[in-house]
Structure formats: C-alpha cells, structure tokens
Amino acid sequence: MRIIVTGGSGKLGRTVVATLRNEGHEVVNLDQHGERGTLVRVDLTDYGQVIDAVAGVDDQHDGADAIVHLAAVPAPGLMSDVATFRNNMLATFNVFQAAKRLGITRIVTASSETVLGLPFDVPPPYIPVDEEYPARPESTYSLVKHLEETMAIELVRWNPELSVTALRFSNVMDPDDYAAFPDFDADATLRKWNLWGYIDARDGAQAVSRALAAARPGFDRFIIAAADTVMSRPNAELVAEVFPGVEVRGDLGTNETLLSIDKARRLLGFEPVHSWRDQVGADAAGGPRPA
Ligand SMILES: NC(=O)c1ccc[n+]([C@@H]2O[C@H](COP(=O)([O-])OP(=O)(O)OC[C@H]3O[C@@H](n4cnc5c(N)ncnc54)[C@H](O)[C@@H]3O)[C@@H](O)[C@H]2O)c1
DSSP states (O other): OEEEEETTTSHHHHHHHHHHHHTTOEEEEEESSSOTTSOEEOOTTOHHHHHHHHHOBTTTBSOOSEEEEOOSOOSTTSSOHHHHHHHHHHHHHHHHHHHHHHTOOEEEEEEEGGGGTTTOSSOOSEESBOSSSOOOOOSHHHHHHHHHHHHHHHHHHHOTTOEEEEEEEOOEEOGGGGGGGGGGGGOTTTTGGGTTOOEEHHHHHHHHHHHHHHOOSEEEEEEEOOSBOSOSSOHHHHHHHHSTTOEEOSOOOSSBOSBOOHHHHHHHOOOOOOOHHHHHOTTTTTSOOOO
C-alpha cells in the first residue's frame, strides 16, 4: 500500500515508518518537524496543506491507500491545555476530513491509554482494565483523544465503507529507556498512573501494521500495551497495595499486563514480542519474562 503517516518523525512514528517500509509499503511522512529528506513538512492544523499533501506532493506521491495518523502533542502538560486542544483536535479533524474528501477509507489513528482514566487518582472500575467501560478522560489531552474516537464513530456512520481503528497506546518506550526500569520497583506508586504499563515502539508499530491489514468497515478501539508490566514485583501485591478494594477480574498473573490486550490479540492478531526484561537481563528484572 501507499500509506500516509502523520507524525512520522516522532518517537512512535519513526519506528512505524521504518516498520511499514520494511514490510514493502510506500510511506510518506507528513510532519512539521524532522530531518530534511525524511518528511514532507506540513502543519496539520492548516486544512489547505493537509488535503493537498494527502492528495499528492510533487516528486513524492500522487495519492494514498491508507492513513496512519500519529501526529499530536503527545501528552498533557507539554503545552497549554488550549494549545494542546487546538493542535490535536484540529489536526485530527483535518486529516479525517481530507480522507473523506479524497475517498480514503482506511485510517489507523493514535488514541491513548489515558482515556482509561489515567492517572487513576480515581481508581479503575476493575483490573485488568479493558475497552469495555466508557472513556474517563482526566486531562484536556485525553479529552481530545476521547473526542477523536467519538468523531470517528460518527464518521463511519456517515460512510459505511470507512474503517477507523483507534489504537489506545500505552506509554511508548524505545530500548534506551529500559535501563531505568529496574528502579521502578522501589516505589509502587511511581508508575501506578498507567497501571505499570508500557509499549515497546516496535510492538506499537506491529499493532499499526496489523490494524491496517485487519481493517474492516466501521470503528473499533484497542488497547496496545506490552505483554508485561514495568515491575518485577507481582501484580497481586501491587494491586493490593495501591488499589485496595478494586475488583480483580480473573487471574492477574505475576507480571502480566494489567492493561488488557486480549481484544487486540483476538481481533488484530497482535502479539508483543519485545519486553524490557530481555533488554536489562533477567537478573535485574527479578526473573524470566512471563510467557
Ligand atoms: N508517547 C507515548 O507514550 C504515547 C502514549 C499513548 C499515545 N500516544 C500517541 O501516539 C502518537 C505519537 O506519539 P509520540 O510519542 O511519537 O509523539 P512525538 O511528539 O514524538 O511525535 C509526534 C509528532 O507529531 C508531529 N506533530 C504534532 N503536531 C503537528 C502538526 N500540527 N502538524 C504536523 N506535525 C505535527 C510532531 O512534530 C512530532 O514529530 C500521538 O498521537 C500520541 O498522542 C503516545
């Protein structure tokens, strides 16, 4: 396929672009930052630029089969709330609108684990969390992710051929980030804000690739996280200490993810293959990675 990736210069985007190219796709990166030669410089808040660059760019491409929309201010607190809202909401509307005008019906878009209720100052309804309870955004950043998912639900109702897959990524990590992981164990509250989850960027890219391949008309949302937590301490102990009284559903396993990826496994064929435990060694991680 010829695939437009927005935000392809970013932390997740770089790996997504490389992965899709390795798989044989033709990839065009639309981003406002990045090294010359690796992107078409576009401000996605400017609809004129968006529709033009998605339709074609001289010397680059003359139309796309699919869009992977990753560009965003990627967290709360990086810009003012109003700037985060404006950038992310407008960029996403512009990308979705350009796809509509140009007849592109395959979209994979970056949502976020934050819609699950991060930082869980209000405890989750049950653990492991999944996609089955209504969104609980607790920041403007997360509110926009929720509004984007909601917008997609309406757009697929307007166009029965349209496929929008929202991937609710956990905290994205590169291999260099893993050296810090063994220290998390000392304080169970340090990473409680996302239920001790993470996603290796390479597995995030795998999820994008699988979502593109599995795209069916309609909207769907998937939590995308690593198969394990950032902790060596066992799940039962962490949950009892930090979230006493929260309903525990099923067997938590020792270090298995508490952000359920069962739906992504089942419907996308997603299976994380990277763990921080492989990177820092089983000794520092307190034992072998869970199966
Ligand atoms: N990093 C995480 O832990 C995490 C977790 C969950 C979801 N996400 C989501 O995944 C996506 C990618 O995140 P990331 O960590 O790679 O972020 P990043 O900041 O590294 O990359 C985002 C890219 O988007 C580009 N961008 C932002 N606004 C733009 C605009 N108006 N026009 C053109 N380009 C624009 C930036 O230049 C940047 O290169 C985002 O949608 C983010 O919200 C990230």
